[in-house]
Amino acid sequence: MKNYIIKRVLGLIPVIILVSIFSFFIIQAAPGDPMDNYSKPGMTQEQLQNIRESYGLDGNIAEQYFRWAGHVIHGDLGISVKNKRPVTEIIGERLPATLILMGTAFAISLIFAIPLGLWAGLKKNKMADNIIGFLTYVGISIPPFWLSMVLIIIFSLKLQILPSSGMYSVGIQSTADLIKHLILPSIVLSLNNMAVFTRYIRSNTISQLEEDYVLTAMSKGTSKTKILFRHVLKNCLLPIITLAGINLAGLVCGSFVVESVFAWPGIGRMAMDAANGRDYPLIMGYTMFSCLILILGNLLADILYAVADPRIRQEVKR
Structure with missing residues (x-):
């Protein structure tokens, strides 16, 4: 397992380098000059040149990239144009809010998706399966922006029982107030994942119920409920590990749309503001x-998958 992890980590290094190159060149190719964010009317050419040198904007694009990459290796992501503060500091401040929101949404997705998926698989092609299937298609199809606006209109404007924006009310920093602000955005964010997870669990439940070990347990008189939760559930959750790893970036880095609509002070909203303000260091x-x-999410998913599935562990040892 140790050699497997080392091999996977070494294989991820070229991916990180390629992503940094493409991202840097794409951002630099955007219309306009980054110096527009720093220069002021009446500046002399000498002053402009000093600013270029201080912000690493002098030289050709390759020289700028290698200069920037050298700082990144040492943990320096640059200074935000708009906030005049280190990018790492800004991301660190916004990260907890996003982790709270995305973690809550992910937990809600799993809490509802597991029983719904198992029940739909157990009742294959029956009314319960058809109803759950219809609801999952709706969950996948509904645009988060539209659903966010509908929930705000109903629960904030009409019923006035839930807040429409922010993480806390003005002058209040209580856990109860945080939970009230979490309800609407977490529901919107959990809906799509819940629908996807339910479909995967249903599909795997159907295939697992046809396996020999299930048929053997049923022939011994074991109840379907016990078989479902003691044996089938473990095998059904294996694909969810992979999906969770793939979605980890979205969970940690936030949702542009939902965080913007609900004015949630997370990383997704920060990135949207950076893009609108052409804050190049913050975007990068x-x-x-x-x-x-x-990348770390995929690596973690691979490791957890190998831990959960003995067959994969055997292949790793070979």
Whole structure:
């Protein structure tokens, strides 16, 4: 297993380098000059040149990339144009809010998807399966922006029982107030994952119920409920491990749309503001952070999959 992990980590290094190159060149190819964010009317050419040198904007694009990469290796993602603060500091401040929101949404997805998927698989092609299937298609199809606006109109404007934006109310920093603000955005974010997870669990439940070990347990008189939760559930959750690893970047780095609609002070909203303000260092910092989280998520998923499935562990040892 140790050699497997080392091999996987070494294989991820070229991926990180390629992502950084493409991201840097794409951002630099965007219309406009980054110096527009730093220069002011009346500046002399000498002052402009000093600013270029201080922000690493002098030289050709290759020289700028290698200069930037050298700083990144040492943990320096640059200074935000808008906030005049280190990018790592800004991301660190926004990360907890996003982790709270995305972690809650992920937990809600699993809590509802596991029983729904198992029940749909157990009742294959029956009314319960058809109803759950219809609901999952709706969950996958509904645009998060539209659903966010509908929930705000119903629960915030009409019923006035839930807040429409922010993480806390003004002057209140309680856990109860945080939970109230979490409800609407977490429901919107959990819906799509819940629908996808339910479909995967249903599909795997159907295939597992046809396996010999299930038929043997049923012939011995074991109840379907016990078979479902003691044996089938473990095998059904294996694909969810992979999906969780793939979605880890989204869970950690936030949702542009939902965080913007609900004014949630997370990384997704930060990235949207950075893109609108053409804050190049912050955009690159967010891009590299997202890339790193996605890669680590896939690595973690591979490791957990190998731990959960003995067959994969045997292949790793070979």
